[in-house]
Amino acid sequence: MTENCNDKQQDRFELYQLLWHYYRGDLLNLTVREWATVTAFLSSKPTLSQNDWGAKAINLLETINNQSLETFPFDFNRLFVGPNKLLASPYESSYRNTEGTVMQTETLKVRNFYYHEGLQVDREGQHPDDHLQFELEFILHLIQLAEKKEILRLFLHNHLLKWYEAHCRRIEEHSQNVMTLAFAYLLRGFLQKETMLLKEEEAALC
Amino acid sequence: MLKESITRRNFIKGSASLTALLGLGAASSQAPKGLVPKAAAKTNGKVQQFYNACPRNCYDTCSILTTVEDGRITFITGNENNTYTKGRLCVKGNTYPRVVYSPDRIKYPMRQKGRGSGNWERISWGEAYTIISKKILEIKKEYGSTLPICLNKYSGNFNILNYATEGMMSSIGYTTRAQGTPCDPAGSDAQGFDMGVAYNSDPEHFLDADYIILWGANPAWTSAHSMYFIEQAKERGTKLVVIDPLITQTASKADEYIQIKASTDGALALGMIRYIFDHQLFDKNWVAENSIGFSEFFAYVNKNITVEWAAEKTGVPQAVIERLAREYATAKPANIWIGFGMQRHVNGGAMVRAIDALAAITGNIGKRGGGVNYIGGETWGFNYHTMSFGAPEGSGGEADRMVNMNNFGAQVLAADEPPIKMMWIACRNPIAQDPEPNVVKKAFDQMDLVVTADLYMTQTVEYSDIVLPVTTPFESVGINVSYWHYWMNVNEQAIKPLYEAKSDLEIAMGLSKKLNELAPGSCTFPTSGNPKEWVEKELNDEIKELFNIESWEDLRKKGGTAKANEKITVAWEDLKFRTPSGKYEFYSKKAVEYGHHPLPVFTEEYKAPKEYPIRCMSPHWKFGIHSQFQHQDWLMAIQDHPYLEINPELARKKGIQNNDIVKIINETGYMTLPAKLTKMVPPDTVVMYEGWWKGVNYTENITVKALAEDMGEYQKGQRGIAFHDNFVNIEKA
Amino acid sequence: MAKKLGFLVNIERCIGCHACEISCKSFYQLEPEMRRRRVTELPEDLVGTPVRAFVSTACNHCDEPACKNACPVGAYTKREDGIVVHNQELCIGCQMCGKACPYKVPVYNPVKRKMDKCSMCYERLDVGQLPICVEKCPLEAIQIVDYNEVQPENGVSIVPTFADPSITHPTTQFILPKPGKQTRRSS
Known part of the structure; x- marks a missing residue:
């Protein structure tokens, strides 16, 4: 691999990792200063800053203040955690069947991917396997291993890339906070790039 | 195969950037641990079945068979080992997969x-x-x-x-x-005064009835499995009479439907009793051997009650009351089912006492296929450890x-x-x-x-x-019985x-x-x-003997459901009443103790205030049990908003058309909802079904005052609520 | 002689509870908005006296299935026993069948991008089990009848809301409710 290629690969890894942290809820208690670090980190990624959605996300994150920080966890919970009806369910199956039931066929298909790689969700059966957090973690497992490239491509193609847009639309519709909105843009921008990347790879294969 | 070490290496590599910078260790979050190495010998495609019990506040308390594949519920249906539900669930029970796997469940503290x-x-x-x-x-x-x-x-x-x-x-x-x-307090007190406690016969015995009166009960919506037995009986020639202020789904199935003015059921029962006395159609031996206070009651009725008066009071023509009385008194056995809705009035307890008396004087109590069935608790003898x-x-x-x-x-x-x-x-x-x-x-x-x-x-x-x-x-262990049928159901943990x-x-x-x-x-x-x-x-030991089981585990092995011994399934078969006298008490000192008349006398209904002349009833809805189920989207897909049933005649007077938004108002509050014009309700009454809360900022109780029923303290410690004595006015919003 | 299987729906018994519809939906784990059976409210003056009445309908497994004739890829077959089967593997989701069916039975599944309809649970029938809606109706109001063998004496082919049977000759028959006696309060 070339140096450039490695850098790109590292960028992808880091962005998936950031999103993973976000959906785990790890970013709920960051300070304004720490958010500045996150924003700077994002600005340093050309994949993002040169993408419309990515740029929008970065612009929004630059407006973070104490008030937006305060309402961020509440908005995050309204969208992804509860206890209310989830406004932007983080479970794949919520988007793959129109009434949004969890633990459906799609969930099992995702589980099969994990099994194929010798993995499973901790306390399987309690947390639906297709929570975005788990799907991102699975991608993190695969992404740095050259021999897993095909599995990763399949997983992205069959799963995450099939539903992220619907998920982002729901967030955009219901978000009441700049940070949750910024992360919807971020997810959208980054996964658009991923989609293009997969297409390029496919074209190269042909 | 990926190992834990690889997992760690990946993250350490990545952590050069943000993870370390922000101190985001794996432990810093509430989230589940994430992906872990797969346990050995895990394969997809494992199918298991479990017994569950629907635990909702419902007559039918179904035994359920749950199919689980790969730790995930794939089908929920009735347990065929149960002869009451026969392997079928009501519409609500069929939505259970949705209840479990709705993304909207509360997930975390x-x-x-x-x-x-x-x-x-x-x-x-x-x-x-x-x-x-x-x-x-x-x-x-x-x-x-x-x-x-x-x-x-x-x-x-x-x-x-x-x-x-x-x-x-x-x-x-x-x-x-x-x-x-x-729920049931006034009626349960009434049956408590009359017989010692409320005790109903096995609903599967509707098949043995010669004549059935469903008195203010709507099992087609609230007890579908009982309705099966009633329909079967009907097809075998049993006459089904439904007495109700509303043309309910059950009334729609009746051989004869009698529309009564709400809260006057006691007058109807007493009118029938007067006719039965006058025509010597009562069971003299039964009352002589099994009751006390009959002569006082006889004297009360003869002095105070006439059929003409009952006709006037109830809105039911005298000829109909007389025919009904004759048919009921001469059918053997005749079965009455008193619905809970009928007693949700300020005179609910007194009305139930009058209906009980009707069953008692005709000797229908203690007979298989007969009885005055309301509610029961014979199978609830657990330790409550x-x-x-x-x-x-x-x-x-x-x-x-x-x-x-x-x-x-x-x-x-x-x-x-x-x-x-x-x-x-x-x-x-x-x-x-x-x-x-x-x-x-x-x-x-x-x-x-x-x-x-x-x-x-x-x-x-x-x-x-x-x-x-x-x-x-489906996620915990338990055991359930019903206040209506005679089955005990195991509840296994089917999934995590x-x-x-x-x-x-x-x-x-x-x-x-x-x-x-x-x-x-x-x-x-x-x-x-x-x-x-x-x-x-x-x-x-008693409950084990009653159900012929050794243990919960034994019940599970025997098919998840068991029926109580026949010796208790016919209410009062031994005619040993649990009153102070041990007899059926037309004259109850216990009632006096609680401040009531000793006899089943007529008590006036609550009168509509002038400004709020329309009765607003809130009976139970077929797609919900109280505030449960109705909000499930499988059911919302069938009916997605509440509505107010209004008689076309009343609607015309108020200038209201189908689907117009109507405002219901009284001194307690107001709400607005769409109108459904229907002849199923009389012109002096509107109906809004109970338990609807999803997607609206009110409930049917917004206009309901905490108006007490006449009874409840004896059996339940407190009086109930006269939910159906809710008077309102309506206008086009 | 070949069979002619069809549904016999007893409206006299039906309480409009929708358990048939929901148990079918649950059993087949269909994309949950899909309904292969549907309960429809009938006019309240159906039998003369006002009542609440409903009819439950699914595919009518017609003698001359319009869906089959309209399908450009031959996804529909009519079995020897009369069941009209839709093969989803072959379906291209063009929705021609849905437009052709006078009962609007085949419905489009936007997720699978294919049509979907009741199969009379032929896989269950073939192994001696009843269709789910038949087995799960709390009132036993739905039956499967071989109309070449049995002619229910009170069975009718038409109810209000139901399209003219002369077009496709549906096999479904209905038992209409008998009017009961009513004493209603005069206003």
Whole structure:
């Protein structure tokens, strides 16, 4: 691999990792200063800053203040955690069947991917396997291993890339906070790039 | 194959950037651990079946067969080993997969910053227990007792192990309890005065009836499995009569439907009795051998009641009353089923006593296929072990303090010395289901802490400080019986609890553990225990003998469901009544003790105030049981909004057309909803079905005042609510 | 002689509870908005006296299935026993069948991008089990009848809301409710 290629690969890894942290809820208690670090980190990624959605996300994150920080966890919970009806369910199956039931066929298909790689969700059966957090973690497992490239491509193609847009639309519709909105843009921008990347790879294969 | 070490390496590599910079270790979050190496020998495609029990507040209390594939429920249906439900569920039961796997379930313990603000933060179970325990201990210290802590729990889940919540409260000391029931109290008192207790015959015996009167009952919507037996009987030639102010789904199936003016059923029964007396159609031997006070009752009827009067009172023509009386008195056996709705009036208890008397004078009580069937509790003889631990030493106060569940808001506000400062709500949605919801909210406002355990976001959860996620029946262990049929159903754990849900029993153990950590000895509830051991402790020799089982495990092995011994399935077959005299009491001293007339006399109905002349009834809805199920989207896909049934004649007077938005108003409040013009309701009555809360900012109880029924204290500690004596006016909005 | 299987729906018994519809939906784990059986409210003056009445309908497994004739890829077959089977593997989601069916039975599944309809649970029938809606109706109001063998004496081919049977000759028959006696309060 070339140096450039490695850098790109590292960028992808880091962005998936950031999103993973976000959906785990790890970013709920960051300070304004720490958010500045996150924003700077994002600005340093050309994949993002040169993408419309990515740029929008970065612009929004630059407006973070104490008030937006305060309402961020509440908005995050309204969208992804509860206890209310989830406004932007983080479970794949919520988007793959129109009434949004969890633990459906799609969930099992995702589980099969994990099994194929010798993995499973901790306390399987309690947390639906297709929570975005788990799907991102699975991608993190695969992404740095050259021999897993095909599995990763399949997983992205069959799963995450099939539903992220619907998920982002729901967030955009219901978000009441700049940070949750910024992360919807971020997810959208980054996964658009991923989609293009997969297409390029496919074209190269042909 | 990936190993843990590789996982770690990946993250360490990545952590050069953000993870380390921000100190985001894997442990910093509430999230589940994530992906772990797959346990060996795990394959997809494993199919298992489990027995479950529907625990909702419903006559039919179904035995369920649950199919699980790969740890995931794929189908939920009835258990064919049960001859009452015959392997079929009602429409609501068929939605259970949806109940379990709805993305909208409450998943984690959460705390609301500002009651009603919608600003929720996720907390761990440990944090939840700590916050609650500290509040309990603080209250105990400040007030010298735990009486400022109030439990409001009722019928959302009748699994016997769910009494652990009451047990948990008893285990911290004396507390305040929401007492009574909005369900059956007046009628149960009436049957208590007449016979000692309410006791119904096996509904499968409808097949043995020669004549059936469904009196204010709508089993087509509320007990579909009973309706099967009634339809079967009908097809074999049994006459089905339905007496109801509304043309219900059940009335639509009747051989004869009699529309009665609401709350005058007692007058109809007494009119029929007068006719039966006049024509010597009563069972002289039965009353002579099995009752006391018959001559006083006979004299009362002859002096005060005429059929003409009854016709006037009830709106039922005299000829119809006479024919009905003759048919009923000469059919053997004749079966009456009194619905709960019929007694939700200020004279409900008196009306049930009159109907009981009708069954008694015709000798229909104690006969297979006959009876005056209302509700029963013969199969509920569990140990209630979860409630047996008692108050810890040094608890302040002497006994629990009771507030009336049916006037909860006002009585909580009025409670003093000590005031109520904390509320625990389980298996209930009081803000939707109580009368005068705005008063209930005011009571909530007075609390330091409101804790609600629930499956879904309800109006009550919206107004709580802490919400605890609870399990569905499929995620915990239990045992259930019915207040109607004679079956006992096993409830196995079919799947792991989703997310962080816990059963009420686990919550009780967890809270006790935390309380004892913070203040040793402050809670007597056990801090650990296997649910299967807990459930076995519920069974005693009598109940095992009654159901011919050795244990819960034995019942599970025998097909998950068992029927009680035939010796109890015909109510009062031995004619040994549980009254003070041991006889059927037309004349009840017990009734006098509770401030009532000793005889089943006529009591006037509640009169409509001039400004609010229209009766608004709120009977039960076919797609819900109270506030449960209706919000499930499989059911919302069939009917997605509440509506008001209005007779076309009334609608014309008010200038209302189909689907117009109508405002219902009285002195308690108002709401607006679409009109459905229908002849199913009479012109002086409108109907709004009970329990609808999804997508609207009101419930049917907005205009319901905490108007008491005439009875309830004897059997239930408190009087019930006259839900159907709700008078309103309507206008086009 | 070949069979002619069809549904016999007893409206006299039906309580409009929708358990047939929901148990079918649950059993087949269809994309949950899909309904292969549907319960429809009938006019309340159906039998003369006002009543609440409903009819439950699914695919009518017609003698001359319009869906089959309209399908450009031959996804529909009519079995020997009369069941009209839709093969989803072959379906291209063009929705021609849905437009052709006078009962609007085949419905489009937007997720699978294919049509979907009731199969009379032929896989269950073939192994001696009843269709789910038949087995799960709490009132036993739905039956499967071989109309070449049995002619229910009170069976009718048409109810209000139901399209003209002369077009496709549906096999479904209905038992209409009998009017009961009513004493209603005069206003």
